[in-house]
Amino acid sequence: EIVLTQSPDTLSLSPGESATLSCRAKYRIGSIYLAWFQQKPGQAPRLLIYAASSRATGIPDRFSGSGSGTDFTLTISRLEPEDFAVYYCLQSGATPYTFGQGTKLEIK
Amino acid sequence: QVHLVESGGGVVQPGRSLRLSCTTSGFTFSTFAMHWVRQAPGKGLEWVAVLSHDGGSQFYADSVKGRFTISRDNSKNTVYLQMNSLRAEDTAVYYCVRDHSSGWNYWGQGTLVTVSS
Numbered sequence: 001e002i003v004l005t006q007s008p009d010t011l012s013l014s015p016g017e018s019a020t021l022s023c024r025a026k027y028r029i030g031s032i033y034l035a036w037f038q039q040k041p042g043q044a045p046r047l048l049i050y051a052a053s054s055r056a057t058g059i060p061d062r063f064s065g066s067g068s069g070t071d072f073t074l075t076i077s078r079l080e081p082e083d084f085a086v087y088y089c090l091q092s093g094a095t096p097y098t099f100g101q102g103t104k105l106e107i108k
Numbered sequence: 109q110v111h112l113v114e115s116g117g118g119v120v121q122p123g124r125s126l127r128l129s130c131t132t133s134g135f136t137f138s139t140f141a142m143h144w145v146r147q148a149p150g151k152g153l154e155w156v157a158v159l160s161h162d163g164g165s166q167f168y169a170d171s172v173k174g175r176f177t178i179s180r181d182n183s184k185n186t187v188y189l190q191m192n193s194l195r196a197e198d199t200a201v202y203y204c205v206r207d208h209s210s211g212w213n214y215w216g217q218g219t220l221v222t223v224s225s
Contacts, residue, residue, distance in 0.1 A: 001170075035211050037153075044203055044218055045153065050211030057213070088153055090212070095167040097143075097155040 006100035012108040019076040023089035033093030036074045040085045110134040110214045117219030128189040130204030138182040141207035146200035194223045
């Protein structure tokens with residue numbers, strides 16, 4: 001099983017700042033199999049990034065993804081109030097597919 | 109537009125069974141693999157199962173293997189999750205998700221399953 005470890009568990013920032021979220025895989029993953037999701041309370045997850053760096057339809061360009069191999073990053077620039085949520089990475093390259101444990105982005 | 113609507117959740121006793129349904133519309137269902145993903149209360153996301161577009165191949169999380177079965181009826185645009193021998197740790201919101209090369213972009217609203225005596 002490919003364990004994904006996200007860091008930090010919680011990130012406290014202010015609107016206007018930039019956020020850097022990390023997702024580290026136990027084994028190498030093809031970049032096309034790494035995605036990022038945002039989830040707000042009571043809502044289904046929303047796809048932000050697929051194939052490590054491609055933004056999903058309708059996602060603002062302040063969200064960007066990067067990385068390869070075992071280390072991937074989600075960067076959110078110029079944080080807006082609506083960006084404070086929980087973020088998950090997902091690997092769909094090998095079953096069982098796995099999510100990271102999540103990073104909570106909270107308002108400082 | 110694309111819609112996925114789960115149903116069939118509820119309260120069930122440990123050891124009993126439940127079948128979830130996910131009815132879809134707005135896309136050619138028979139050409140997409142489908143997933144189930146769950147989320148226990150206050151916890152993170154856990155992938156449960158995937159079924160190929162034609163139902164020919166399926167994979168499961170170790171936590172549900174041998175107890176859950178994913179299936180589909182392409183004539184009804186519906187994917188199912190048969191859950192047997194339910195345990196307290198199966199308590200979660202269950203989401204169905206459409207697979208796609210451009211990401212898992214479409215999720216249902218989820219249905220809550222509570223396993224409790």
